[in-house]
Amino acid sequence: MIYKIMVKLILKEGKYIEFSGGNFDGKTIHPLWLRERLKGLDFLDKDNLQRLYEPSLLEIDIKITNFKLDNDKLKVNFSDDTYGEFNIEEILYEINKNDEIPSKKIWKNNFKSLPIHNYKNFNKSDNFLINILKDFHQLGFVIISGLSKNKGTVIEFAETLGPVRSTNFGKYFDVISKPNPNDLAYTSLALSAHADNPYRKPIPGIQLLHCISNEAKGGDSTLVDGMAVAEHLKENQKDYYDILTKTNVLFKFVDKDIILENWGKLIELDENNNFKQIRFSGRLDYVPLSDHKNLEIYYKARKKLYQLYASKEFEINFRLDSGMLLMFDNHRLLHGRSKYDPNTGYRHLQGCYIEHDATEGRLRRLLRKIS
Secondary structure: OOOOOOOEEEEEOOOEEEEEOHHHOOOEEOHHHHHOOOOOOOOEOOOOOOEOOOHHHOOOOOOEEEEEEEOOEEEEEEOOOOEEEEEHHHHHHHHOOOOOOOOOOOOOOOOOOOOEEEHHHOOOOOHHHHHHHHHHHHHOEEEEEOOOOOOOHHHHHHOOOOOOEOEOOEOOEEEOOOOOOOOHHHOOOOEEEEOOOOOOOOOOOEEEEEEEEEOOEEOOEEEEEHHHHHHHHHHHOHHHHHHHOOOOEEEEEEOOOOEEEEEEOOEEEOOOOOEEEEOOOOOOEEOOOOOHHHHHHHHHHHHHHHHHHHOOOOEEEEOOOOOOEEEEEOOOEEEEEOOEEHHHOOEEEEEEEEOHHHHHHHHHHHHHHHO
């Protein structure tokens, strides 16, 4: 049971229901709000639960003519001669705006152990995927061990969560040192902390990287929680935080067949001025020419942001071995790697992208299945 039913319901003005007592005291339920939630084969498709009618055509002045709270069932008669039974806990859950998706937990370089899950447990129960997805949504990343070392494994795993997003790099991409690369990722150079593809519309939400081989000297992986860095900057250097959350920057990718451009802020906030996502890739960003003083502050702020991303306080380092897969939130985390020497061994990762609705939708379905 999500809520204990400790409230009374009152019919007010012969129209709407009001809660009396408890945490929901004074909260009202509009009759049309309830009417739109009628269940049953007359109202919803049995397979996809989509409405079989157009709710915009319902009478706006519809009334509740009678109701009864019977244990956890709210039984309601409406003025358009319809009748429905509602689970009161589901109503309270929706009113309280709860969601099964875990809240984000910011982190620094203070892990006692990384969130690593062994793929051998995958087929035993739904709990394996639930635990993976909970870790992912809380921390912004998760590592899977015990996978095959074969090419294409990253696609197979990604498609257990949702559809893979294709780009101009294809459905997947090979992170391997090669001649004449169209991206610095396809070299053996060190890559500082960055977000992938800030030049795309929309920016890919989630990246998966599967290690096929990592025998070269060097090539360790790095991650930084961009949300933690943004909070640190907000608390300690508000002027830098403000200009980075207000200045639109051009991100550009150029290849022989395509030029991709997108504008955005290095730290983007949502409508409530809370952290939404990071965009940072020093190889790809171009701040527009503006007032001299503003640019001075902006360049100082960007430099400070880079220093925080590169600091041992926020950056974690680890090595992906063959058969391991890293999945991370590309809107929240920055990733990179140390330089490696291809003459000392072979290093080959394959990567792909999926979107947030895939992991969120999969987790909701799994949790509601077992609840």
